[in-house]
Amino acid sequence: MIFHPENLPPVLVTIHPSYILRIRDRAAANAERMKFVQDLNQIKQVLT
Amino acid sequence: MNKPDLIEGETASAKSLGELNGQAQHCKRCDLYKHATQTVFGEGPEQADVVLVGEQPGDREDVVGRPFVGPAGAILNASLIMAGIDRDRCYITNTVKHFKSTQRGKRRLHSKPNAGEIQRCSWWLRSELKLIEPKIIVALGGTAAAHLRGKTFGLPRTAA
Numbered sequence: 587m588i589f590h591p592e593n594l595p596p597v598l599v600t601i602h603p604s605y606i607l608r609i610r611d612r613a614a615a616n617a618e619r620m621k622f623v624q625d626l627n628q629i630k631q632v633l634t
Numbered sequence: 635m636n637k638p639d640l641i642e643g644e645t646a647s648a649k650s651l652g653e654l655n656g657q658a659q660h661c662k663r664c665d666l667y668k669h670a671t672q673t674v675f676g677e678g679p680e681q682a683d684v685v686l687v688g689e690q691p692g693d694r695e696d697v698v699g700r701p702f703v704g705p706a707g708a709i710l711n712a713s714l715i716m717a718g719i720d721r722d723r724c725y726i727t728n729t730v731k732h733f734k735s736t737q738r739g740k741r742r743l744h745s746k747p748n749a750g751e752i753q754r755c756s757w758w759l760r761s762e763l764k765l766i767e768p769k770i771i772v773a774l775g776g777t778a779a780a781h782l783r784g785k786t787f788g789l790p791r792t793a794a
Binding site: 588589591592593594595596597598599600601602603604605606607619622623626627629630632633 | 683684688689692702705706707709710713714716717718719763767768769770771772773774775776777778779782783787788
């Protein structure tokens with residue numbers, strides 16, 4: 587999710603990667619990791 | 635909380651990130667420096683378009699003196715690669731620049747920074763952002779997100 591706070595560049599909000607480390611279930615951890623990568627993918631929208 | 639630290643837009647006078655980093659190494663704006671090994675300042679090019687903001691350095695970062703070099707950093711690196719983003723072109727920093735921990739036997743466990751520590755340290759983050767003027771900020775986790783979206787954070791209009 588991208589927010590537009592006053593007097594700041596856009597802020598893309600995602601999880602902290604340590605969150606993935608704390609997930610015990612491997613499939614769940616992988617799913618969160620994929621979501622994290624999808625979030626990071628949004629960075630490129632702003633750069634172009 | 636100390637009022638003057640909350641003045642919106644107040645930033646350091648440093649002219650470069652190197653100078654700012656040098657100032658931050660001696661930071662005693664809150665008590666966290668007392669138990670941390672060193673200040674872990676942000677890292678990356680001053681021309682970066684992307685600034686990634688975490689919570690605070692962990693055990694490994696505290697020892698090495700660089701942000702995101704521990705297990706969470708490994709996940710971040712791999713994920714950035716998968717997203718096609720070059721970490722070396724990003725500036726990576728934390729909301730709070732000192733490791734906060736509680737001792738459990740031989741291990742130092744991460745302990746969340748409180749609101750006062752975050753507010754006092756935000757002076758450095760604001761100063762980093764003012765010098766870099768990125769196109770986008772990435773808040774990694776709730777601490778960074780809440781702080782960056784909060785009313786007390788923000789750069790002076792002249793820097794925006």
